[in-house]
Amino acid sequence: xxxxxxxxxxxxxxxxxxxxxxxxxxxxxxxxxxxxxxxxxxxxxxxxxxxxxxxxxxxxxxxxxxxxxxxxxxxxxxxxxxxxxxxxxxxxxxxxxxxxxxxxxxxxxxxxxxxxxxxxxxxxxxxxxxxxxxxxxxxxxxxxxxxxxxxxxxxxxxxxxxxxxxxxxxxxxxxxxxxxxxxxxxxxxxxxxxxxxxxxxxxxxxxxxxxx
Amino acid sequence: xxxxxxxxxxxxxxxxxxxxxxxxxxxxxxxxxxxxxxxxxxxxxxxxxxxxxxxxxxxxxxxxxxxx
Numbered sequence: 198x199x200x201x202x203x204x205x206x207x208x209x210x211x212x213x214x215x216x217x218x219x220x221x222x223x224x225x226x227x228x229x230x231x232x233x234x235x236x237x238x239x240x241x242x243x244x245x246x247x248x249x250x251x252x253x254x255x256x257x258x259x260x261x262x263x264x265x266x267x268x269x270x271x272x273x274x275x276x277x278x279x280x281x282x283x284x285x286x287x288x289x290x291x292x293x294x295x296x297x298x299x300x301x302x303x304x305x306x307x308x309x310x311x312x313x314x315x316x317x318x319x320x321x322x323x324x325x326x327x328x329x330x331x332x333x334x335x336x337x338x339x340x341x342x343x344x345x346x347x348x349x350x351x352x353x354x355x356x357x358x359x360x361x362x363x364x365x366x367x368x369x370x371x372x373x374x375x376x377x378x379x380x381x382x383x384x385x386x387x388x389x390x391x392x393x394x395x396x397x398x399x400x401x402x403x404x405x406x407x408x409x
Numbered sequence: 410x411x412x413x414x415x416x417x418x419x420x421x422x423x424x425x426x427x428x429x430x431x432x433x434x435x436x437x438x439x440x441x442x443x444x445x446x447x448x449x450x451x452x453x454x455x456x457x458x459x460x461x462x463x464x465x466x467x468x469x470x471x472x473x474x475x476x477x
Contacts, residue, residue, distance in 0.1 A: 287450060304412075323431050340435040341428045358432035358447070360439060369438045391420035395427060399434040 271349040275313030281328065283337075283354045290337070290359065296330040299352055301344045302402075312350040319344045321356065323402040325409075336362050338406050340399070367407050374400035 241260050248257040281299055283291035299310045302324025308317070321342045328335045342356030377396030384390040417427045436447040452473035458465045 304415075323435070338435065340431040357428050358435045360435065360443070364439050364443045366438055366440045366444075373434065373438060387420040388422065391417045391422055392430065394416060395430050396434060399431050400438070403435070403438055 268347065269349050269351070276350045277312060278350075279310060279312045279314075280351045281354065282352070283326075283328075283356075283359070285356055285359055291328070294328075294330075296328050298329040299354070300327045300329070301354060302326060302339065303344065308344065310344070310346050310352055314346050314350070314352075316348045317344070317346045319346075321354075323399045325362070325402075325406045326354065326356075326359070336406075338362055338365060338403065362406055365403060365407060370400055370403045370407065374404060 241257075241263055244260060245257050278295040278297065279299060281291050281294050281296055282289075283294075297311075301308050301310065301319060302322055303319035304322045305319070307324075308319055310317075321339055321344060323340055324338070326337045326339045328337075337356075337359040338361075339354075339356040340358040342354065342359075344355075345353040347353075373396065377393050377400055380393035381390065381397055384393045415427075418424075433451075436444065436451070438444075439447055454470075454472040454474050456468040456470045458468035460466070
């Protein structure tokens with residue numbers, strides 16, 4: 198009669214009705230599952246059930262999915278702040294920072310992200326990203342990357358290289374701009390022309406970041 | 410629906426190559442202590458070995474570190 202305990206437990210977990218289930222509930226560690234994050238439960242429920250059928254007395258191992266925090270749900274009304282995660286391959290610049298607005302340089306133009314912005318994926322071009330929090334504005338020059346805005350007012354911005362504007366050397370920028378403009382004119386193959394054009398784009402973006 | 414092809418893709422470059430070139434250009438335009446740190450951070454050292462007929466051939470070492 199205890200063979201069916203696990204199956205009955207999972208089905209009637211809140212109110213164990215049969216005496217077998219009741220007795221087993223006192224012994225079996227099914228209570229620990231109720232503490233698992235609710236979103237993880239739905240993903241692993243099949244595995245947990247199958248485990249329980251075979252090994253009812255041992256806790257199932259935690260799967261990688263159960264360690265992931267479920268994304269916060271989309272609130273019914275627009276939240277007052279935007280939560281920004283700004284990461285680089287070697288560092289996490291901003292992690293869950295609550296700000297008022299973020300302006301990112303997308304290939305389709307400057308994208309201003311406010312809380313409640315529609316879910317968007319934007320590819321970034323070399324340009325200035327500014328983070329507005331109250332009266333403070335922090336600006337970074339971003340080399341390229343992506344911005345993911347989620348429906349629950351979370352924004353993930355990833356960039357390969359991002360520097361605060363005061364770390365940019367104006368003379369090197371001018372030199373680079375002149376060098377690449379000259380390369381664009383003298384380039385022969387398509388690839389060389391593309392590389393030179395990228396150089397011109399990046400350096401003119403750096404230039405307008407410093408002057409603008 | 411899709412945007413027109415960017416010039417670098419039309420020239421045969423992939424997005425990763427484009428992104429890495431942009432990042433390198435930005436790193437080269439930094440002011441001194443930050444520039445040295447950034448370039449140092451990106452140094453790599455690895456060995457590639459190709460296998461042929463079940464045997465490893467001599468590995469090719471690619472390195473940005475000073476050769477000793």
